[in-house]
Amino acid sequence: MSLIKELDYGTPIRLSEDEVTLTIDGVGVSVPAGTSVMAAAMSMGTKIPKLCATDMLEPFGSCRMCLVEIEGRRGTPASCTTPAENGMIVRTQSDKLARLRKGVMELYISDHPLDCLTCSANGDCELQDMAGVVGLRDVRYGKEVANHFETDSPLALPVDTSNPYFQYDPAKCIVCNRCVRACEEVQGTFALTIEGRGFDSRVSAAGVSFLDSDCVSCGACVQACPTATLMEKTVVEHGQPEHSTVTTCAYCGVGCSFKAEMQGDKVVRMVPYKGGQANEGHSCVKGRFAWGYATHKDRITKPMIRETITDPWREVSWEEAINRAASEFKRIQNDYGREAVGAITS
Amino acid sequence: MKLVRAGFGNNNVDTCARVCHSPTGYGLSKTFGTSAGTQDFKSVAKTDVIMIIGANPTDGHPVFASRMKKRLRAGAKLIVIDPRRIDMVKSPHVAASHHLALRPGTNVAVLNAMAHVIVTEGLIDESFVRERCDLVDFEMWARAIAEERNSPEAMEPYTGVAAQDLREAARLYATGGAAAIYYGLGVTEHSQGSTTVMAMANLAMATGNIGRDGVGVNPLRGQNNVQGSCDMGSFPHEFSGYRHVSDDSTRQMFESLWNRPLSNEQGLRIPNMIDEAIGGGFKGLYVQGEDIAQSDPDTQHITAGLRAMECVVIQDIFLNETAKYAHVFLPGSSFLEKDGTFTNAERRISRVRKVMEPLSGKSEWQATIDLSNALGYPMSYSHPSEIMDEIARLTPTFAGVSYEKIEQLGSVQWPCNDKAPTGTPIMHVDRFVRGLGKFMMTEYVPTEEKTGARFPLILTTGRILSQYNVGAQTRRTENSVWHDEDVLEIHPFDAENRGVKTGDLVALQSRTGEISLRAEVSERMQPGVVYTTFHHAKTGANVITTDFSDWATNCPEYKVTAVQVRRTNQYSDWQERNAREDIELRRIAPRFATAAE
Numbered sequence: 001m002s003l004i005k006e007l008d009y010g011t012p013i014r015l016s017e018d019e020v021t022l023t024i025d026g027v028g029v030s031v032p033a034g035t036s037v038m039a040a041a042m043s044m045g046t047k048i049p050k051l052c053a054t055d056m057l058e059p060f061g062s063c064r065m066c067l068v069e070i071e072g073r074r075g076t077p078a079s080c081t082t083p084a085e086n087g088m089i090v091r092t093q094s095d096k097l098a099r100l101r102k103g104v105m106e107l108y109i110s111d112h113p114l115d116c117l118t119c120s121a122n123g124d125c126e127l128q129d130m131a132g133v134v135g136l137r138d139v140r141y142g143k144e145v146a147n148h149f150e151t152d153s154p155l156a157l158p159v160d161t162s163n164p165y166f167q168y169d170p171a172k173c174i175v176c177n178r179c180v181r182a183c184e185e186v187q188g189t190f191a192l193t194i195e196g197r198g199f200d201s202r203v204s205a206a207g208v209s210f211l212d213s214d215c216v217s218c219g220a221c222v223q224a225c226p227t228a229t230l231m232e233k234t235v236v237e238h239g240q241p242e243h244s245t246v247t248t249c250a251y252c253g254v255g256c257s258f259k260a261e262m263q264g265d266k267v268v269r270m271v272p273y274k275g276g277q278a279n280e281g282h283s284c285v286k287g288r289f290a291w292g293y294a295t296h297k298d299r300i301t302k303p304m305i306r307e308t309i310t311d312p313w314r315e316v317s318w319e320e321a322i323n324r325a326a327s328e329f330k331r332i333q334n335d336y337g338r339e340a341v342g343a344i345t346s
Numbered sequence: 347m348k349l350v351r352a353g354f355g356n357n358n359v360d361t362c363a364r365v366c367h368s369p370t371g372y373g374l375s376k377t378f379g380t381s382a383g384t385q386d387f388k389s390v391a392k393t394d395v396i397m398i399i400g401a402n403p404t405d406g407h408p409v410f411a412s413r414m415k416k417r418l419r420a421g422a423k424l425i426v427i428d429p430r431r432i433d434m435v436k437s438p439h440v441a442a443s444h445h446l447a448l449r450p451g452t453n454v455a456v457l458n459a460m461a462h463v464i465v466t467e468g469l470i471d472e473s474f475v476r477e478r479c480d481l482v483d484f485e486m487w488a489r490a491i492a493e494e495r496n497s498p499e500a501m502e503p504y505t506g507v508a509a510q511d512l513r514e515a516a517r518l519y520a521t522g523g524a525a526a527i528y529y530g531l532g533v534t535e536h537s538q539g540s541t542t543v544m545a546m547a548n549l550a551m552a553t554g555n556i557g558r559d560g561v562g563v564n565p566l567r568g569q570n571n572v573q574g575s576c577d578m579g580s581f582p583h584e585f586s587g588y589r590h591v592s593d594d595s596t597r598q599m600f601e602s603l604w605n606r607p608l609s610n611e612q613g614l615r616i617p618n619m620i621d622e623a624i625g626g627g628f629k630g631l632y633v634q635g636e637d638i639a640q641s642d643p644d645t646q647h648i649t650a651g652l653r654a655m656e657c658v659v660i661q662d663i664f665l666n667e668t669a670k671y672a673h674v675f676l677p678g679s680s681f682l683e684k685d686g687t688f689t690n691a692e693r694r695i696s697r698v699r700k701v702m703e704p705l706s707g708k709s710e711w712q713a714t715i716d717l718s719n720a721l722g723y724p725m726s727y728s729h730p731s732e733i734m735d736e737i738a739r740l741t742p743t744f745a746g747v748s749y750e751k752i753e754q755l756g757s758v759q760w761p762c763n764d765k766a767p768t769g770t771p772i773m774h775v776d777r778f779v780r781g782l783g784k785f786m787m788t789e790y791v792p793t794e795e796k797t798g799a800r801f802p803l804i805l806t807t808g809r810i811l812s813q814y815n816v817g818a819q820t821r822r823t824e825n826s827v828w829h830d831e832d833v834l835e836i837h838p839f840d841a842e843n844r845g846v847k848t849g850d851l852v853a854l855q856s857r858t859g860e861i862s863l864r865a866e867v868s869e870r871m872q873p874g875v876v877y878t879t880f881h882h883a884k885t886g887a888n889v890i891t892t893d894f895s896d897w898a899t900n901c902p903e904y905k906v907t908a909v910q911v912r913r914t915n916q917y918s919d920w921q922e923r924n925a926r927e928d929i930e931l932r933r934i935a936p937r938f939a940t941a942a943e
């Protein structure tokens with residue numbers, strides 16, 4: 001068993017009868033009209049570096065990691081916000097692009113604590129992946145520059161652990177806006193905003209703690225966050241899961257699909273499954289987080305019987321319990337007739 | 347259900363859908379010919395007018411609510427018919443064009459009045475009605491509905507909805523483009539639940555809003571597998587696929603495959619079982635994954651019935667309220683320990699996969715088989731997929747369903763058979779399942795539950811986002827930080843009259859009982875109506891609900907109970923006795939003591 005990793009096309013799948021054909025890195029590809037250059041590249045397996053884009057959300061174009069060169073166009077457009085067009089000739093790799101991307105990455109990392117080894121997202125962090133992809137080896141800006149992560153920095157903010165299921169650690173935020181957009185576009189609650197401007201800006205639950213805010217704990221922001229800034233507390237506590245199984249939420253009639261992400265036989269987190277046709281990658285607080293009852297101490301795991309309801313319960317073997325039930329039902333049918341027993345199922 | 351029909355040899359099997367959505371089955375099969383919602387969830391992205399009736403999607407069906415809101419932000423219009431100002435009425439970037447804040451129990455009156463406007467203002471989709479519906483029934487219906495007594499003006503005194511607002515809402519539904527109805531327990535849990543469902547079906551047919559993307563009549567079902575249990579024939583009168591037990595050919599098919607003579611007499615519904623038990627004729631009950639002592643109305647009546655039985659067998663993961671009256675407890679499995687399928691509100695069958703071994707050492711289906719064997723009716727399956735195969739063999743609408751197909755496609759929406767090998771996202775496309783759509787008469791009959799001097803307020807019940815139904819699961823998670831007790835929402839006007847402030851303990855009294863809980867003064871309510879949830883057993887909200895029920899299906903009327911509210915400083919007798927019994931009837935013999943509450 002292994003961990004199911006779903007592809008991220010970077011921008012939402014577009015459905016269109018019309019197709020456009022373009023060339024990416026010398027290879028021709030046809031995609032539905034309206035598809036971004038980024039998603040077109042992904043459809044042929046080419047991952048263009050990205051940070052602010054993810055296919056659950058409309059493109060935003062803020063991180064400048066996904067720059068490409070397009071023949072006949074000036075500059076280096078962002079591939080997430082550029083729709084594919086007929087006849088386009090796109091290059092995703094060049095010396096110039098590599099230099100630009102590395103520069104962007106260096107700026108991000110200069111304001112990020114370099115504690116990857118002990119970070120809860122270690123191994124599942126898009127920032128870490130991108131630093132690797134662009135070959136970042138050192139950072140020219142030192143700690144004397146303003147930052148958000150040194151505890152004595154005037155900009156440092158405390159970790160918000162008010163929500164019972166996830167935490168918000170502002171020191172790790174890259175202000176990609178994915179969480180804010182997920183709250184708006186996917187969930188529709190509009191609980192998050194970016195507060196402050198420029199370098200000072202940070203995500204905020206409208207100025208109060210997550211618990212006191214309008215947040216409904218659907219988990220969409222946690223899902224969208226490319227770093228460890230918004231992170232499930234169970235992952236912080238237990239570490240990254242190592243295998244997963246797709247299953248269906250046991251709560252309401254929506255019937256959302258989830259990946260149960262596990263360590264051994266222990267659930268570490270439930271992550272909504274994008275392939276689930278009922279929920280298409282979204283979730284609510286119940287299915288996403290409220291599964292702890294499954295191993296609650298009140299669980300009764302042994303069969304029990306008793307003569308009268310005022311007697312204490314007695315733990316017995318499965319066989320004894322089942323035989324008792326069957327013989328009682330048979331006796332009752334004998335004494336009172338066939339119709340004297342029945343069942344209620346869920 | 348096989349255990350009962352073949353093992354017990356009777357049809358005394360019922361499901362919790364009785365307390366939620368049985369009127370859906372009745373109402374939609376009379377009019378359209380199937381018992382389930384018409385659309386897939388995706389369809390809402392093509393809707394121009396969304397009409398929500400008696401449902402609170404942001405709390406009850408959150409993920410679908412997000413889909414609705416997305417469509418509404420993109421410009422679709424919204425009509426909400428609900429006594430409370432639910433979140434959908436106004437939330438960031440979403441506002442209802444019309445909120446018809448009706449008096450609880452008057453759904454039929456409001457829908458009839460809307461139909462009246464559509465008929466008398468010439469908004470009928472005539473070509474749809476002519477091609478797709480039974481014209482004789484239509485004429486009869488249209489004539490009756492056009493009578494002045496059904497007009498918004500005539501209904502206003504009953505419904506409390508301003509006639510002008512209702513007229514505009516009706517026009518919007520009829521002429522605003524593709525219009526879809528989504529409804530919930532606020533429709534079905536009424537004495538006229540089935541009538542309301544038929545009234546919605548009539549509206550959809552009259553305006554041609556059926557059989558394509560973006561339209562339809564859709565129940566938002568309460569529980570995950572409600573649709574599934576109904577489909578599988580967990581009803582006293584039906585085999586899987588909604589076929590009546592007295593239908594000889596169906597019964598013979600089951601008899602030959604199961605090798606047992608089966609009863610052709612309709613079995614007992616849950617309320618009948620309880621009544622019979624109190625009368626002394628019903629003595630043994632097997633309850634699987636349900637907590638009727640908390641979830642069903644008039645708790646004291648239910649527990650009296652349970653106490654009168656000689657053998658109550660419970661299969662559950664916790665010692666729930668019903669287990670206090672049980673003699674045999676079989677430990678169940680949580681969904682993480684199960685293999686099987688769930689069918690959701692859009693008829694979609696998805697796989698549930700086991701991610702850990704059953705903590706009890708035995709899966710639930712295995713326990714059921716063991717019980718059947720011990721009863722002398724041997725069943726042998728080696729995997730739940732074989733049960734699915736048998737269902738497919740016995741049920742035409744499921745003929746094409748198998749685990750293999752679900753694996754391949756991710757999920758399947760029934761009907762799935764030769765005619766629709768990959769399932770059916772949208773129903774009634776070219777013709778109704780029953781052939782011609784049938785308009786049904788939907789006369790408004792006020793509920794017998796009336797307010798008066800002693801009980802001047804109307805109580806309605808519902809649920810909130812962070813808790814789920816009887817709360818057995820969510821109460822045992824951190825979700826309780828959002829909802830640690832059930833409170834009574836009351837309008838400032840009614841509160842002031844009674845000297846009640848937010849946080850006060852109040853006594854809530856009805857004809858059947860009394861409980862105490864904390865009050866929350868809230869503008870969401872209309873004067874004369876109070877509201878509470880039923881997530882916490884110790885509150886006992888169902889102690890005060892009555893057992894009036896839907897005339898066609900016995901679905902209980904949770905949504906309307908006449909009550910009085912007054913300040914108090916103590917918990918009610920029932921609550922104190924229940925608290926004592928919580929301890930007394932849940933003891934586990936010390937030598938095996940575990941951590942039961």
Ligand code: SF4
Nearest residue numbers: 173174176177179225
């Ligand atoms: S919290 Fe995460 S998703 Fe939100 S802006 Fe910061 S890094 Fe991006």
Ligand code: SF4
Nearest residue numbers: 249251255256284287
């Ligand atoms: S995740 Fe929430 S919306 Fe989805 S099925 Fe579970 S309870 Fe329902």
Ligand code: FES
Nearest residue numbers: 052061063066080
């Ligand atoms: S991924 Fe395109 S600009 Fe961020």
